[in-house]
Amino acid sequence: GAGVSQTPSNKVTEKGKYVELRCDPISGHTALYWYRQSLGQGPEFLIYFQGTGAADDSGLPNDRFFAVRPEGSVSTLKIQRTERGDSAVYLCASSAGARVEQYFGPGTRLTVT
Amino acid sequence: AQTVTQSQPEMSVQEAETVTLSCTYDTSESDYYLFWYKQPPSRQMILVIRQEAYKQQNATENRFSVNFQKAAKSFSLKISDSQLGDAAMYFCAFRPFQGAQKLVFGQGTRLTINP
Secondary structure, three states, X not given: OOOOEEEOOEEEEOOOOOEEEEEEOOOOOOEEEEEEEOOOOOOEEEEEEEOOEEEEOOOOOOXXXXXXXXXXXXXXXXXXXXXXXXXXXXXXXXXXXXXXXXXXXXXXXXXXX | OOEEEOOXXXXXXXXXXXXXXXXXXXXXXXXXXXXXXXXXXXXXOEEEEEEEOOOOOOOEEOOEEEEEEOOOOEEEEEEOOOOHHHOEEEEEEEEEOOOOOOOEEOOOEEEEEEO
């Protein structure tokens, strides 16, 4: 079946604006993860969902960042009052139940001007 | 907290030759997983190989193999018969066996293949 998809592929926004980034996991995958990858760095964990609930949100940097997964499938990462430091590639991954392997999407490149 | 260190920001190898990418990690856990991911310019992270810490045998996937040294907390990736399509960023990652599901990544190594 289809892999993890993320939209948009690229997003340019002005400082202070609100943005939403969408992730469609692999069908049937109950676990969903968000990571942020700054230029020249490895991905850093943001939040993990098991079903509809956030099982671990310890990586969210501050209260401007919020994520939801209301029906246990699609997830949206929401960033309020964007700052230039939020510019990065936001990666989504999913995994099937107790399976260890995480499958990644192509990411959304967010640029805050 | 776990940390993963990749000390080689860039590596290059001649096509058809063998190259080894280094990774060390720090953890107090006794059971965990280690991974190597490949990230081409398309940005999509692709799982290359995985190792369970309780397994003594090193994992192998076709041209890719690892040298896992648990006592030294070292996990290197060997790519044999390098191909042009192997050019990418390579990331080493750690995940505990129990508890936190998140992956902890190293800083990455950029691999260039010279024709």
